[in-house]
Amino acid sequence: MSRAWSQRAEPQTVHTLPRTPYAELDAASLSRKLKAAAPQAAAELWERYSVRVRALIRRTLGACDEVDDLVQDVFVAAFKDVHRLRDDHALQGFVLGIATHVLRSALRQRGRRKMVELSEADHPTTSPNPEAQRALRRLQALLETLSPDLRLVFVLRHVEQLELTQVAEAMKWSLATTKRRLARARGLVFERAQRDALLCAFLAEGDEP
Structure with missing residues (x-):
């Protein structure tokens, strides 16, 4: 799945953190401050990662x-367990890993698979193409049929645009397992999309160089 699909589903502005002093703070420095229980460290962690965590959950x-509540759960766990982080430079992966764990639990407890609808109200689009919007809604409905793990690995890779190594870290899988399950998720998406001419054309366009 190319970046074109991700940009359609999630405009780049969604991924941009607010311009605050915290956004420029070195992750390793922040990690050390958290471990030392420095004043304002918790607020800095929130400012740095809450937008991305909330977006991933939504x-x-x-x-x-x-x-x-789930966003709060992620940061409570991060504040509590940051001392377990061995590599201070891996703070983002640590936070996203906790978010992934929280999401897995939520998906399994709910017993249903519900993917966010990227409505114009929540996610403004640069393309008013109604056909593309219909195709996107059908893709989202298709993603609802994936298991929690396959849906998460797909979202982390193709919506969040994480590197494979970052996805593996967040899911707590080996790189080989991550590649295998991501391939499975992609395969299911494309296999099931074949039943829908509009969706099939949409995905094929997204995979063009």
Whole structure:
């Protein structure tokens, strides 16, 4: 799946953190401050990663009542367990790994698979093409049929645009397992898309160089 599909599903502005002093703070420095329980360290962690964590949860679960509580759960766990982080430079992966664990639990507890609908209200699009919007909604419905792990690995890689090594770290899998399950998720998406001419054309266009 190319970056073109990701840009359609999630405009680049969604990924941009607010311009605050915290956004420029070195992750390793912040990690050390958290471990030392330095004043304002918790606020800095929130400012640095809360936008991305919230977006990941919304993209996976949808705009549900659980989002705020789950975001809080992620940061409570991060503050509590940061002392376990061995590589201070890996703070982002540590936070996203906790978010992934929280999402897995939420998906399994809910017993249903619900993907966020990227409505114009939540995610403004640069393309008013109604056909593309219909195809995107059908793709999202298809993603609802994936298992929690396959959906998460797909979202982390193709929506969040994480590197494979970062996806593996977040999912706590080996790189080989990550590649295998991502291939499985992609395969299922494309296999099931074959039943829908509009969606098939949409995905084929997204895979063009």
